[in-house]
Amino acid sequence: MVFEAVLIAGPTASGKSAAALALADRLGGAVINADSMQIYRELQILTARPSAAEMAGVPHHLYGTVPGREGYSVGRWVGEAAAAIEEARAAGHVPILVGGTGLYFMALLRGLSPVPDIPDEVRQRWRSFAATAPASDLHAALGARDPVMAARLDPTDTQRLVRALEVVEATGVSLAEWQETEGEPVLRDEGLLKLVVAPERDVIYAAIDARFDSMLEHGALAEVEALTKLGLDPGLPIMRACGVPELAGHLGGAMSLDEAAEKAKTSSRRYAKRQMTWARRFMADWTWVPDSEAALLVGPEPGPNKR
Incomplete structure (x- = not known):
């Protein structure tokens, strides 16, 4: 079956990006970011944005394209994602949208409520x-x-x-x-493969802890230090990304690095729990798979899993 597009959701550290890359290789796809934090230029390590090596050979869109000083919105993402989808199709690629921001997927499939611009x-x-x-x-x-x-x-x-x-x-x-008034959807349900990568909770939590330790080993602290030196408004979304407040607190002398790491892991686990709650509520009819490898084995028929 030829898919019009593939959508891959799931909690942080679930293996979504690996599934996207594997499916892109299998289907001849282009990967489009649907994560509200991976859009920001200054946070590569701490948001687990795909590396240059991981992106080599597969077209990637909307990764690290926005400076942290800008408050990126779902409305802007929908417009840019629609353009990326068209660009992928024009090049003969299957659009593969992957990320943990449930609201992005909802806006893509249901349209965006016409809320006026906020002063x-x-x-x-x-x-x-x-x-x-x-x-x-x-x-x-x-x-x-x-x-x-x-x-x-x-x-x-x-x-x-x-x-x-x-x-x-x-x-x-x-x-x-x-929200009662919906806009025009970018994608219709026909011809879509919609996946939720959802490992068991203890697997996700262990992956979060291990990944954060790896982030620290590969320069997350220096990344946050560089971010704090920009003097950005602390209310901006980038300043609330998991790990940023905690590591910034350590850099400011408020806590030890071990304390900051533990707080960041706890914050990420809570975020994963919220993502799963969202998915169970709004993505129950998607195809649920336990890991990135299982994503390669699914057929076009949905098999919801509401664990």
Whole structure:
């Protein structure tokens, strides 16, 4: 079967990138990034962005293309992903979209709600607040302004809490109402292979721990030090990437490197748990596979796994 596109989702450290590369080799594909952190130029090691060697021989799109000083949005990604899909097809390649940002896939398949642009002053106010206040304060603020969205969101999900606060302040309308109106999807379900790479939880957690140790061995601390020297707004998404706040705290003398590493691993495990929760809710009808090798063996018929 010839696929119009392949979509590969899953939690961090699950083996998505390996599956994408293997399928690209098998199908003659081009890999397109669907991860909100791998888009940033300054974070290669800490986001596990594919290396130059890994990308050699297979076209890759939207990796390390955006400077950290920019607040990248799902709307911008949808536009750039659509262009990358067309570029891949024009070159005779199967588009293979891979990443852990569930909202990107949802926007690709369902269309993007037509939320107006948020004024910079509103965006910066909430990002600055998020940089110094705990997520519980953000959740409380949202509960006072938009109880519907507050009930829907994870009280620890800072990024989505900030987004909901920005929207309700700037437009006076709950993000929940905006989301009821869907835009035009980029991809239709026909001809798609949609995979969730989902190892058992203990396998994912062990992989997260081992990978972070490897990141430290290969220069993650120096990468974060260079990032902090840019003097970026702490409310920017890149400054909240898993491992950045913890290693920046170590560099600032707030904790030992061992403490920072353990906190970063814990943060990554919690992030993986949120990703799996999202996948179970919104990707139950995708084909679930236990590892990257199994992704090569699946057929076109879905076999959901709701572990």
